Amino acid sequence: MSSxxxxxxxxxxxxxxxxxxxxxxxxxxxxxxxxxxxxxxxxQPFYYHYQQLFQEGVFLNALAVSIWVAFISxxxxxxxxxxxxxxxVRLFKQDHWKFIAWFPMLIPHFVAAYIVFLLFxxxxxxxxxxxxxxxxxxxxxxxxxxNDPYYIGVILTYIWKEIPxxxxxxxxxxxxxxxxxxxxxxxxxxxxxxxxxxxxxPWVWPVSLEVFLILFVFVLGAFEVPALLGVTYPKMIPxxxxxxxxxxxxxxxxxxxxxxxxxxxxxxxxAFFILTFAQRWRSRWAMRREEA
Amino acid sequence: MIFxxxxxxxxxxxxxxxxxxxxxxVIMFIKSVxxxxxWPEWRPxxxxxxxxxxxxxxxxxxxxxxxxxAVGVSVVLINFLIAVPSAYALSRFSFKGKGVVEALLMMPxxxxxLAIAMGMHLTMIRLGLTDRIxxxxxxxxxxxxxxxxxxxxxxxxxxxxDWEEQxxxxxxxxxxxxxxxxVPLIIPSLRSTAVLVFVISLSQYVxxxxxxxxxxxxxxxxxxxxxxxxxxxxVAGFSVLFALLPIAFLIVWEAVIKGYLFVIRKx
Amino acid sequence: MLMKLExxxxxxxxxxxxxxxxxxxxxxxxxxxxxxxxxxKSTLLxxxxxxxRVSSGKIYIDGKDMTxxxxxxxxxVLMFQQPLLFPxxxxxxxxxxxxxxxxxxxxxxxxxxRGMNLLEKVELEKLSGRYPNQLSGGQQQRVALxxxxxxxxxLVLLDExxxxxxxxxxxxxxxxxxxxxxxxxxxxxxxxHDREEAMIMGDRxxxxxxxxxxxxxAPEEVYQHPDNxxxxxxxxxxxxxxxxxxxxxxxxxxxxSRLLASDSQKAxxxxxSKFFKYGLTFYHVHIPxxxxxxxxxxxxxxxxxxxxxxxxxxxxxxxxDTGKKSNWRTQSQKNEQKISR
Numbered sequence: 001m002s003s004x005x006x007x008x009x010x011x012x013x014x015x016x017x018x019x020x021x022x023x024x025x026x027x028x029x030x031x032x033x034x035x036x037x038x039x040x041x042x043x044q045p046f047y048y049h050y051q052q053l054f055q056e057g058v059f060l061n062a063l064a065v066s067i068w069v070a071f072i073s074x075x076x077x078x079x080x081x082x083x084x085x086x087x088x089v090r091l092f093k094q095d096h097w098k099f100i101a102w103f104p105m106l107i108p109h110f111v112a113a114y115i116v117f118l119l120f121x122x123x124x125x126x127x128x129x130x131x132x133x134x135x136x137x138x139x140x141x142x143x144x145x146x147n148d149p150y151y152i153g154v155i156l157t158y159i160w161k162e163i164p165x166x167x168x169x170x171x172x173x174x175x176x177x178x179x180x181x182x183x184x185x186x187x188x189x190x191x192x193x194x195x196x197x198x199x200x201x202p203w204v205w206p207v208s209l210e211v212f213l214i215l216f217v218f219v220l221g222a223f224e225v226p227a228l229l230g231v232t233y234p235k236m237i238p239x240x241x242x243x244x245x246x247x248x249x250x251x252x253x254x255x256x257x258x259x260x261x262x263x264x265x266x267x268x269x270x271a272f273f274i275l276t277f278a279q280r281w282r283s284r285w286a287m288r289r290e291e292a
Numbered sequence: 293m294i295f296x297x298x299x300x301x302x303x304x305x306x307x308x309x310x311x312x313x314x315x316x317x318v319i320m321f322i323k324s325v326x327x328x329x330x331w332p333e334w335r336p337x338x339x340x341x342x343x344x345x346x347x348x349x350x351x352x353x354x355x356x357x358x359x360x361x362a363v364g365v366s367v368v369l370i371n372f373l374i375a376v377p378s379a380y381a382l383s384r385f386s387f388k389g390k391g392v393v394e395a396l397l398m399m400p401x402x403x404x405x406l407a408i409a410m411g412m413h414l415t416m417i418r419l420g421l422t423d424r425i426x427x428x429x430x431x432x433x434x435x436x437x438x439x440x441x442x443x444x445x446x447x448x449x450x451x452x453x454d455w456e457e458q459x460x461x462x463x464x465x466x467x468x469x470x471x472x473x474x475v476p477l478i479i480p481s482l483r484s485t486a487v488l489v490f491v492i493s494l495s496q497y498v499x500x501x502x503x504x505x506x507x508x509x510x511x512x513x514x515x516x517x518x519x520x521x522x523x524x525x526x527v528a529g530f531s532v533l534f535a536l537l538p539i540a541f542l543i544v545w546e547a548v549i550k551g552y553l554f555v556i557r558k559x
Numbered sequence: 560m561l562m563k564l565e566x567x568x569x570x571x572x573x574x575x576x577x578x579x580x581x582x583x584x585x586x587x588x589x590x591x592x593x594x595x596x597x598x599x600k601s602t603l604l605x606x607x608x609x610x611x612r613v614s615s616g617k618i619y620i621d622g623k624d625m626t627x628x629x630x631x632x633x634x635x636v637l638m639f640q641q642p643l644l645f646p647x648x649x650x651x652x653x654x655x656x657x658x659x660x661x662x663x664x665x666x667x668x669x670x671x672x673r674g675m676n677l678l679e680k681v682e683l684e685k686l687s688g689r690y691p692n693q694l695s696g697g698q699q700q701r702v703a704l705x706x707x708x709x710x711x712x713x714l715v716l717l718d719e720x721x722x723x724x725x726x727x728x729x730x731x732x733x734x735x736x737x738x739x740x741x742x743x744x745x746x747x748x749x750x751x752h753d754r755e756e757a758m759i760m761g762d763r764x765x766x767x768x769x770x771x772x773x774x775x776x777a778p779e780e781v782y783q784h785p786d787n788x789x790x791x792x793x794x795x796x797x798x799x800x801x802x803x804x805x806x807x808x809x810x811x812x813x814x815x816s817r818l819l820a821s822d823s824q825k826a827x828x829x830x831x832s833k834f835f836k837y838g839l840t841f842y843h844v845h846i847p848x849x850x851x852x853x854x855x856x857x858x859x860x861x862x863x864x865x866x867x868x869x870x871x872x873x874x875x876x877x878x879x880d881t882g883k884k885s886n887w888r889t890q891s892q893k894n895e896q897k898i899s900r
Contacts, residue, residue: 008387010381010385011381011382011384011385011387012381012387014377014378014380014381015377015378015381015382015393017373017374017377017378018374018375018377018378018397018437018441019378019393019396019397021374021433021434021437022396022397022399022400022437025400025408025412025431025433025434026399026400026403026408026434028411028412028415029407029408029409029411029412029415030403030407030408030411031411032411032412032414032415033407033408033410033411034411036411036414087305088305091298091301091302091305092302092305097305097306097309100306100309100310100313100314101309101313103313103314103317104313105488105491106487106491106535106538106539107317107491107534107535108491108494108495108512108534109495110495110497110512110515110516110519111320111531111534111535114320114519114527114528114531115316115317115319115320115531118316118319118320118323118528119316119319123330123331124331125319125334127331127332128331128332128333128334129334131331131332132332132334139331139332160312160313160316164313172446213402214401214402217401217402217403217404218401220404221403221404221405221406221407222404223406223497223498224495224497224498224512227497227498227516228516228519238404238406238498241406241410242406242498245410245502256410257407257410257411260404260406260407260410260411261407263404263407264403264404264407267402267403267404268402268403271398271402275395454639454641454643455643455645457605457610457630457637457639458637458639458643459656460609460610460629460630460631461608461609461610461630461631461633461635461636461637462631462636462656462657462706462707462710463631463632463657463660463661463662463663463710464631464656464657464659464660464661465631465660465661468660468661472656472659472660473645476645476647477645477646477647553647557647557648557649557652558652558659558667559649559651559652559655559667559670559671559674
């Protein structure tokens, strides 16, 4: 019957606009970036720019510092976020506190960067407080926490911004969790850590992986914060790519494209593995629960 | 006894959250209305609105404020237009290839937007979309759409289909049901989506810079050069402005929703 | 005749929800549709409302073929288990919802008039300006009823509308709803899995199991003379003896020592437990030779584990009374079937 066929096509029809946007930008954008990255002169192999890239010490250092920043800031946000969520859910039945915890989500990343600068710069608020308390005699004694080669300021910014995101993603998990298991575990003599390991971890783990992925990939590819709080050397990958992209005469454009295509490939591979792993964990866990 | 311990713990956590999440923004605000507050004073001794006056006397700022709001609101509206049907389909129908579609819609947040913007740059020039607000609005869909679909899908998932069926058996068609029952019931999700999308759009520097070609001057475009300027109070004020915009947006949003409910609410 | 189902079936590739259903409902009648969960009764109700399509067969309402008409076009309102009052609308706005859009659209003045009129009938006119969350569960269901009736539907379908209420409230509101529907002359189909509720609500009872109507008839008829074992098990109380059904009301208990001459038909039983209800004493009796248990009221006193005689009239008399062809399987047949399964 034609009407039932129409009904079965309905969801695709509803999804069409979103898919078009994604195909146009992601599909086509990535395709042209890849094409530009293999646009080589006569006599060079098509992977010439990639070869160049991996011989570039600037790039390797950028890659290292990017992974460092992404990993540390994501891991710390996740741990603190989970820790806060499990306490907040137990303490507060109402959801009013949520607004406070989510407040940083209203603040753009670069403003968060400014806040970190305001607080942690050698001329910042904490430095002033330290001076007033007599812990230091002048500005230069304050540790270098912004525009520093270890990207501490950038990491602090991301942690401040991403903890609320972690809470936002994990809150539904904790609210759906059957807290009676916790009572069982506690009556059997489990302490806080045991409870987390045996009761909460199986629920929290797959979502945490997903959150880790989203944040890790985001930090790896985001330009806004390191552009403000980074240093000239080493640069994070997005800042380096932006520099190369706009360098005089566009000579480094293919290299910038190659770098970003490489980063996209790494991100996609990470996404594939993490999501597959999370999926497998989820189904295995579901099976085990059914058996129990 | 237990009750009191819980109360105390609540108070500690509440204070902790305020100190961690809200206090830094308050310090920033104080900085913007302070006068001559610099190291090593831990608090200002004079207040003044000078920084705010300087900011708003700058014609570039008020122009880009207008551009920013226009871009942000357009991005929110277009997101609703395309994300609501998609989220509805993902939540209400089961169909072939659903998993693939969901993965595809996540793509823009799994791939660095910078890679895509750089790749699109030449094409957008050819299409005549660079240096124009249209191009900027379109490219802002990229980092926002996946979140919009996700939040709205979660909203539809929580809304029982019974409501729509109840409306249908009372004689309302699908379209009427959508506007008079579904929309009012997913207002919390709509609000989250709107604010999230607006803030993400407001936070874009590099996408706007590449696609806007330095001609579409949103607030971040003039904020970056300001960042290292000597006038700290002005930078602080500018930063506060970014925090105020989503709040202002939220207030206007709530008013619009109130109006909408008033219109559909008739005895 | 107001509604007629003609050979209605709902079949999926690997699952039959219901098959070949036929029923006719007269104007003003209330039909109780009773059956265990998963027997297809809710799906049938949704099909009549137009929320679910049937695979074959015809649905007639008011003499018109409604089989392929959309839910919003049918003169039928379905009330769900939950009141589902729209939380963003006041009570009055909820009640008049059906008159605001679609085929029953009316002018504002008439809407308010009819809405207030119905709210008066459900005795909630004072709460017209409140919001649903300010009302109790029972009040919410009454508002839902008013909202359903405002469009003057030819047929009202109620899908276990009291199941979310606590038992005490449930008892009082169902009598109220029944009287209300009768007073308004509303034709209704009422789904429940509660036997007592089905008898209180329905002029007629349709017993459904395994996707089929097992029996349709007046409550007393179905209770006293169940057509088959399934109906007896679900809807009635009594014993099957030699392939016949004997209602519990026709059974009596005698101490083993005091058998009367007239008690020609008897079985030996053991008292399991007793309880008191309506001022009377009831005994759970197990009858080993029939491998059945039954609840019997008795004025004599018995102790737990005491052996008794369960006495009954000749089953053949029962069979003659009904004048129906028996389709009872004998106990041995039943056992055979169990083994072969």
